[in-house]
Amino acid sequence: MIRVENAVKLYGRAGANDAAVHALNGVSLRIAEGEFVAIMGPSGCGKSTLLHILGGLDTLTEGEAYLDHEPLHRLDEKGLTRLRRTKIGFVFQFFNLLPTLTVEENVRLPGLLQNLPASRLESRCAELLAAVGMEHRARHRLHQLSGGEMQRAALARALFMEPRVLLADEPTGNLDSEASAKVVNLFREIGERHRTTIVMVTHSRDVALAAHRLIEMRDGKITGK
Ligand SMILES: Nc1ncnc2c1ncn2[C@@H]1O[C@H](COP(=O)(O)OP(=O)(O)OP(=O)(O)O)[C@@H](O)[C@H]1O
Numbered sequence: 001m002i003r004v005e006n007a008v009k010l011y012g013r014a015g016a017n018d019a020a021v022h023a024l025n026g027v028s029l030r031i032a033e034g035e036f037v038a039i040m041g042p043s044g045c046g047k048s049t050l051l052h053i054l055g056g057l058d059t060l061t062e063g064e065a066y067l068d069h070e071p072l073h074r075l076d077e078k079g080l081t082r083l084r085r086t087k088i089g090f091v092f093q094f095f096n097l098l099p100t101l102t103v104e105e106n107v108r109l110p111g112l113l114q115n116l117p118a119s120r121l122e123s124r125c126a127e128l129l130a131a132v133g134m135e136h137r138a139r140h141r142l143h144q145l146s147g148g149e150m151q152r153a154a155l156a157r158a159l160f161m162e163p164r165v166l167l168a169d170e171p172t173g174n175l176d177s178e179a180s181a182k183v184v185n186l187f188r189e190i191g192e193r194h195r196t197t198i199v200m201v202t203h204s205r206d207v208a209l210a211a212h213r214l215i216e217m218r219d220g221k222i223t224g225k
C-alpha cells in the first residue's frame with residue numbers, strides 16, 4: 001500500500017545558510033495493505049515530516065513515494081488534494097476539529113467536501129459515531145467533550161470517506177493511559193475490519209505495542225523495523 005524509496009526532505013537551502021535541515025535523509029520503507037505500523041523516535045527525527053509526505057501535505061526533495069500505486073512525488077497540488085480527500089484519513093494530536101461545530105457536523109465535513117447527498121452524510125455519520133462509541137455525543141459542541149471523546153470524534157471524521165490509509169500523528173498525545181488504550185484499540189479494530197493501512201506516530205511504548213510492527217527513526221533515517 002505504501003512504498004518509499006530513498007526519500008530526502010530538505011528544509012531550507014543547502015549551502016545557503018546554517019538553517020538547512022535534512023528532515024528525511026534517505027528513508028526507504030514498505031507497508032502492506034491492512035498493516036498497522038507505529039513509528040517512534042526522538043523529537044525532530046522526521047516522523048511528522050514522513051507522515052506529511054505520505055499524506056500529500058508536503059513534497060519530497062529527492063526520492064520516490066507511492067501510496068496505493070499513486071506516485072506522490074509526481075502528483076501536482078490538484079492530484080494531491082484529490083488523493084487526500086478520497087484515500088487518506090488524518091488524525092492529529094490536537095484533533096484539528098472545528099470548535100464551533102457539533103460532533104456530527106465535524107464528522108460529516110469530509111463528505112460535505114465531496115458533495116455527498118444529505119441522506120448519505122447522515123447515515124454514514126450515525127454509523128461512525130456508533131463505531132467509536134459517540135452516538136450520545138452527536139449534538140455536543142467540542143468544548144463539551146473530554147480529550148478522549150474529541151480524539152474518537154477525530155477518528156470518526158478521518159474514517160468518513162473510507163480511506164485506504166489512516167495517518168495518525170501522536171493521536172494519544174493528550175490522553176491518559178486509559179483513554180489512549182481505548183483509542184488505539186479502536187484503530188486496530190477498524191484496521192482489521194476494513195483492511196485499512198494505519199501509520200501512527202507515537203512517543204508511547206505502550207501505545208506502539210498495539211501495532212503490528214514498530215519502525216524506529218533517528219536523524220531523518222530509519223534505524224530499526
Ligand atoms: N517547515 C519546516 N521548515 C524548516 N524545518 C522544518 C520544518 N518542518 C520540520 N522541520 C525540521 O525538520 C526536522 C524534523 O521535523 P519533524 O516535525 O518531522 O520531527 P518529529 O520527529 O515529528 O518531531 P516531534 O516528535 O517533536 O514531533 C526538525 O529538525 C524540524 O525542526
Ligand SMILES: [Mg+2]
Binds near residue numbers: 047
Ligand atoms: Mg512530530
